[in-house]
Amino acid sequence: MKFTIKDFKGVIPAALSIFDKDENLDIKATKDFIKFLLEFDIKGLYLTGSTGEGFLMNSEERIESVKAVMEVAGDKVPVVVHVGDIGTKKTIDLGKAAKEAGATAISSVPPFYWHFNSKQIFNYYKDLAEAVDLPMIIYNVPLAGMMSAEMIKDLSQIENIQGVKYTNTDIYQIPAIKESCGEDFMVYGGADELASSNLLIGVDGIVGSFYNLIPDLFIRIDEAIKNKEVERAYKLQKDAVRIISYIVEGGNMVAGIKAVLREAGINAGYARKPFINFYEEDQKRLAKGLVDLADKYKMENIRVIDMLRGKS
Structure with missing residues (x-):
């Protein structure tokens, strides 16, 4: 395999x-x-998760999408495939397909909807880790139900479970997770609004939705933290939060990101129902509002926004 999970940073x-x-x-x-x-x-790609509308796709579509991405990116960056679902069997099948496609690692939210207890969640991850011979990143996110730091520590003892994607605002737990699970246990920050804070407290990488729209802005945040330019990182993060808040306030994050990209001339497609898409005038209005916001705060050198400016 070209990449290992240590390359996923x-x-x-x-x-x-x-x-x-x-x-x-x-x-x-x-x-x-x-x-x-x-x-x-x-530095990598995370596929068929929440932002990738994985739960709105059937298994065949999820596998087909992963194969298409691997054809383009598999030899360029490490790729982690989210295979999570409610049922263990379906998740294992998706995990095996991800391995066959050449994924670097797999990831999964805990099983949800039925309010599974801690033993059931532990067994879900254990069964998946034992059935699929790939590194696994567990996924702590409020939408699926948060796992305790103690549960994450217990799971980290299972062979193949080698990291956690932590998407929540109580990021004070991240250093504790790193300490209790060991330095080799990978921790990823998943809240875009807290990217700079996550990087400051030592996450191995940041995985997020708005890196589809404004990746260059977050790359500059990452570079500023590495260069100990905290004030610069803070300013860039404020710009990122303004953009995120503007899109989220539109009521539909995934559809909003896709609409702005389409308006910039990038075919990002449309969101699946029950998400509500932006079309024509609404799409133009959303994009124009983003440009106005960027102009107000003098945001420069953000490619998608510059593409929108070129169309105005």
């Missing part, structure tokens, strides 16, 4: 999955969009 987009207007998976557009992301200095 830095700024990592939780990549969009690309669907056409009729909600069909668009393989050509998927490959083109991944090529666009690879034009930036990203």
